[in-house]
Amino acid sequence: MSEYKKRPSVSVIIPVHNEAMNIGELLDQINSIKKSDWEIVVIDDGSNDDSASIARGKGACVVLHPYCIGNGAAIKSGLRKVKGDIVVMMDGDGQHSPEDIPRLLKEMDSYDMVVGARDWSSQSGFMRAVGNKIYNIFAGYVAKIKIPDLTSGFRAVKRKIAVRYIYMLPNTFSYPTTLTLSFMRAGHRVGFVPITTRARKGESKIHIIRDGVRFFLIISRIATVFSPFRVFLPISGILFLFGVAYYLYWLIVAHRFTNMALLLILLSVIIFLMGLISEQIAQLRYEKTEDTE
Numbered sequence: 001m002s003e004y005k006k007r008p009s010v011s012v013i014i015p016v017h018n019e020a021m022n023i024g025e026l027l028d029q030i031n032s033i034k035k036s037d038w039e040i041v042v043i044d045d046g047s048n049d050d051s052a053s054i055a056r057g058k059g060a061c062v063v064l065h066p067y068c069i070g071n072g073a074a075i076k077s078g079l080r081k082v083k084g085d086i087v088v089m090m091d092g093d094g095q096h097s098p099e100d101i102p103r104l105l106k107e108m109d110s111y112d113m114v115v116g117a118r119d120w121s122s123q124s125g126f127m128r129a130v131g132n133k134i135y136n137i138f139a140g141y142v143a144k145i146k147i148p149d150l151t152s153g154f155r156a157v158k159r160k161i162a163v164r165y166i167y168m169l170p171n172t173f174s175y176p177t178t179l180t181l182s183f184m185r186a187g188h189r190v191g192f193v194p195i196t197t198r199a200r201k202g203e204s205k206i207h208i209i210r211d212g213v214r215f216f217l218i219i220s221r222i223a224t225v226f227s228p229f230r231v232f233l234p235i236s237g238i239l240f241l242f243g244v245a246y247y248l249y250w251l252i253v254a255h256r257f258t259n260m261a262l263l264l265i266l267l268s269v270i271i272f273l274m275g276l277i278s279e280q281i282a283q284l285r286y287e288k289t290e291d292t293e
Helices: 020-032 051-059 069-082 098-106 126-143 159-168 175-185 206-228 229-252 261-289
Strands: 010-016 038-045 061-065 086-089 111-120 156-157 190-195
Touching: 010 051, 010 069, 010 159, 020 038, 020 051, 020 098, 038 051, 038 069, 051 061, 061 069, 069 159, 069 175, 086 098, 086 159, 098 111, 098 156, 098 159, 098 190, 111 175, 111 229, 126 175, 126 190, 126 206, 126 229, 156 159, 156 175, 175 190, 175 206, 206 261, 229 261
Parallel strands: 010 038, 010 086, 038 061, 111 190
Antiparallel strands: 086 156, 111 156
């Protein structure tokens, strides 16, 4: 039998950090629906409980991080380890239902990545739901397409494409954001399947203030990386309009041209030129990913 035929058709990556109370039940549910040519890889991100031993006992392949590097780093380790043509990523806290995996896989003939989009009732608290909604709107503006759920960690993706973007993924919880916008910016087909998540057991590792600020900074950075002109052009236009308005005001009132008007207009031109340069750099970045196999 050829090496190609020995490769699994689907690989499931589950990053965990101190999820001993959840991982066993989750793996039991996956084992009850998985096919014989699936592989399950658990990335233990420096847990100090029995997460790794429980996962091994359930038949999963376990990759150990010697210390906690981050949820995104665990996903990157998983992408380097697995061999399946299609990779399913899901959290190890029990919120994602393995019964939804076949629904994601069913859409993979039409898409390069399928994201499990959580409904409003699945959001952990009102403030987090509002925050995710704002992120979705901002990301939709950058990507020029409606994004129902930007931060969902439950998704199926074609491995051959996903590995091209490993070097761009952060080590934190924000890897779904980067991966989604990377695919969209490069013109890959991204679909969304509605899902309902379950309440997690144990304490959430995401903190609303600390990680909220981090997500905002990451999305701002991602916007300038993936579609910089969508950010620089509005700022340049606003400054230019303010400069012209300021000039006209003082021309009418005092019949003179002010230094502030000149500064605003020059600043708008500089930001516009920065946007042009950033757009070219972003294009070179994506040409690099296309060359990576």
